[in-house]
Amino acid sequence: MRPAIKVEQLGKEYQIGDREIYDTLRDAIMRKFRYSAGNPRTEIARFWALKDVSFSVGQGEVVGIIGRNGAGKSTLLKILSRITEPTAGRIDLYGRVGSLLEVGTGFHQELTGRENVYLNGAILGMKRAEIAAKFDEIVGFAEVERFIDMPVKRYSSGMYLRLAFSVAAFLESEILLVDEVLAVGDASFQKRCLGKMRDISAGGRTVILVSHNMAAIESLCDRCLMISQGSLLADGTPHEVISQYMAADIDDQATSVDLRDHPNRRGGMQPVMQRVSLLSDTGSPVSSVRMGSSLSVEVDFVCQEYPVRPNLEVSVKNSFGVTVFHASNRVITQYQFQQSMDHGSIVCNLPDLPLVAGIYTIDLFFGEEYQNLDTVYDAISFEVTPADVFGSGQIPTANEGTIFWPATWTVKADDGTQPSSRN
């Protein structure tokens, strides 16, 4: 097979200071000054977001890349699409590269749909004549013909996303890099996007797809790579690699996890959270709960530099990486703790979890009211086991929805009388 992409011993090193949002002149001067004074505290921390990654992709292959948050997937895609430079290694690309790291890059609210199509197309690397030739097709695919001369700020979010995706879908590059864009849009449009992407690969184009959506990876890709902590961990058929990824999740299940040196801490963050524990409603440590029962997430923290009024955010994600819910005491007045503490623990109680059976992982965000001090992705995982929650012998499954809900029903006959229920 002709190669489309050859990646050899690719590495990307970040200086932690590089990732700080603001750098002021004063900081830079102070740093220079401290450097010369030989203060050891000013040594720049470095970490390898990607290290020694090698693989090659043949022309026409559709390759999925999976891995946890912060594993290095997006960094890899950013290097492949030349947004950022590698620190080491070499990449050979055999064809024009189109990258789709976000839908609607460069879309501007004030511009009309038509104007945005041209602007976005140009930003993605299309020639004006090329866009003009495909314009009707793009607009037709997005189903926004009637609104094309209206500013996109008047569009519904669905229309906006459809138009944005359509421009990218008509990008004629030999290699297409796609990051998580399938996570947006309504179900029917997602389906059409998948179809469109299949057409792309059937046309012999090479596609690299990064996604948390295992179902999409499995149905679209010929091959799947798994990245963990900056290294390539697995390379095989999507089925094999996804199974391996899921199995790694189950192995991780513990009632309590030490967070001090957790590999999934967000780059550059100080370890404020020390330990996370999962507790049942009776207070005993658990790694699995039955559907409909309660779970508590307890986080021990130490914040030596200055005391904080603790704020914990808990994101629960299903095995497709979709956030099912996000709980935060910051947004609920009665739980905004006013007492400053330099160490302690904070417990998030989650009563009557309406989760269907499966594996769930938790992202933890710890901080003060307006400042996030520590973030650990996929800090701990737990299993929800099936339970006959409705007492009917019919157990809701993931096929029927992400959560189950204890709904109630009434019927009315046409004459307005209430028929008696069958007992």
Added chain:
Amino acid sequence: MSATDKAIPLTPECYRPGISDSSFVRPYLTILPSGSHLTLNLRELWQYRELLYFLIWRDIKLRYKQTALGAIWAIIQPLLPMLIFTLFFGRLAHVPSNGITYSLFAYAGLLPWTYFSNAVSNSSSSVVGNANLVTKVYFPRMLIPLSGVFAALLDFFIASTVLIVMMCWHRIPLHASQLWLPVVLVAITLLAAGTGMLFAALNVRFRDIRFALPFFVQFWMFATPVIYPASLVPAKWRWLLALNPMAGMVEGFRAAVFGATLDWQMLVISSMAATLLLIYSAYFFRRAERTFADVI
């Protein structure tokens, strides 16, 4: 052409001549850590010229969106300072103006200056303002500050109409020297591009630029013979003025408009300084842009 045909890069350099084995296909693009190796890659800049056009078009299109006066602002920007300076400098302080009505003299200086200062401020904030593009898609980053400069050109042309009207009113005749105006304009554009690119790159790293820039631009204006003639500066200090490339350009612009003798020496020195600054800034920008996506 079927889709399968497109899969193979059709650029002629793909194959080594005489060798048909597919393993000898040359890569279309190779990505390597750039290290100390630094090129301006002007060819790529040229390939992306259509994007430059779209970025300029976007800047122009959006600039006066949701303003009541719209493009009239392009005229107000040099006109209002002209009225103020005419009152204080012309009427009260009696600043000399080379024998031309002071208001016309000042406007002919403020017009190129407003273009320059707008171009510099547009492009200085441009890279940070387009952070969403920088972190999500690749194209030569240099297009961003350049589009900021060129987008200011339209305002210049709109505001020029006022100068033409004023010249008719004051019966300033046509001079052959006015043919030099495009040349001066190009020189100002080069200087604005050089300055803007430098600040745009610094601004990514040091947001201090955003606060310092307005003072800097204001200071620069007073150090430039915009609202006073260069002849006002004592001869022994004139060399100090020539160090400022904008001095030669504003003086040159005004001399070309009014048919006065051009100070060639000053204009040539200023243009050379502008070109050198542009080259330096372009390399500086290329060096800095490697980390834009990481630090922005």
